[in-house]
Amino acid sequence: xxxxxxxxxxxxxxxxxxxxxxxxxxxxxxxxxxxxxxxxxxxxxxxxxxxxxxxxxxxxx
Numbered sequence: 001x002x003x004x005x006x007x008x009x010x011x012x013x014x015x016x017x018x019x020x021x022x023x024x025x026x027x028x029x030x031x032x033x034x035x036x037x038x039x040x041x042x043x044x045x046x047x048x049x050x051x052x053x054x055x056x057x058x059x060x061x
């Protein structure tokens with residue numbers, strides 16, 4: 001997945017939360033990237049902009 005993304009970031013969280021991997025994908029590669037995630041059964045959330053740490057924590061509650 002990292003090879004398909006233009007930028008990969010990891011947001012580290014402590015137990016009981018899992019770390020989040022944030023991928024930035026160029027518009028031209030978006031469809032292929034999403035198809036790959038779907039085919040592999042990888043859960044994801046879409047956001048037009050990088051979510052803040054607070055946004056991520058809110059989604060975990």
